[in-house]
Amino acid sequence: MAMRLLPRLQLFEFLDQPWLPALLRRGEVDYLRVVLDRVRPYDSVAPQLAELLRMSGTDRVVDLCSGAGGPWRTLLPVLRKMHPDAEVVLTDLHPTPVPELPAGAQYRDTPVDVTRVPEELTGLRTLFEALHHFPPKQARALLADAATRGVPIAAFELTQRSLPYVLLQLLLIVPLVWGFTPLIRPRSGWRLLLTYLVPIIPLLILWDGVVSSLRTYAPEDLEELTEGLDTDGYRWHNGVHRAQGMTITYLIGLPRRRP
Secondary structure, three states: OOOOOOOOOOOOOHHHOOOOOHHHHHHHHHHHHHHHHHHOHHHHHHHHHHHHHHHHOOOEEEEEOOOOOOOHHHHHHHHHHHOOOOEEEEOOOOOOOOOOOOOOEEEOOOOOOOOOOOOOOOOEEEEEOOHHHOOHHHHHHHHHHHHHHOOOEEEEEOOOOOHHHHHHHHHHHHHHHHHHHHHOOOOOHHHHHHHHHOOHHHHHHHHHHHHHHHHOOOHHHHHHHOOOOOHHHOEEEEEEEEEOOEEEEEEEEEOOOOO
């Protein structure tokens, strides 16, 4: 097991704050969306998701903390090539209308609390870049809800809580924001102003990126979070998936197979 280089810090992210002005929120969300759509980091986990759907005997993914749609604009079409009947229901505590959802995706317009997912939302639960937002007590409650209900869950995180990763963010995030911003549509004067002339948006994204890394649960933390949550044959597995030069930490929970 790799040594923990940095302690986990439950700092705040601007995107989590209800008081963040809508213009700045949109600036950050639009950037994150265009990066996910262009870089497509999570397309590589599609085979893992297809296998989980097969093992769980379901076609439905219930995505938690979906925000502005997460990776599903590119991930779902890739997943459907491997599992043609796959569908995804996007959910959030504060639902956000998402344009241009792919075939097989829908956004639930009523709030969903991750620690008490509504009974009718059956299927494989997923979280992308979301688990780190929750302090340990809440994260454990989220995982316990899946284990108690006997439903499968899979959480994925690109960020890493290591000194080299944070230093890389400090060097690269602002230039990356400057580079990706021209790809965001529609173009707008306020975005250019707050990105290049008065670089508030790049600095917000830099802060949230570094804080996300410092809040990320390493594999050994995931072991602690799931300790004792294995009743009735429920089992947990965590690890690291490497693809295209990126490292994705994952946690998977599966109920006991029924005869």
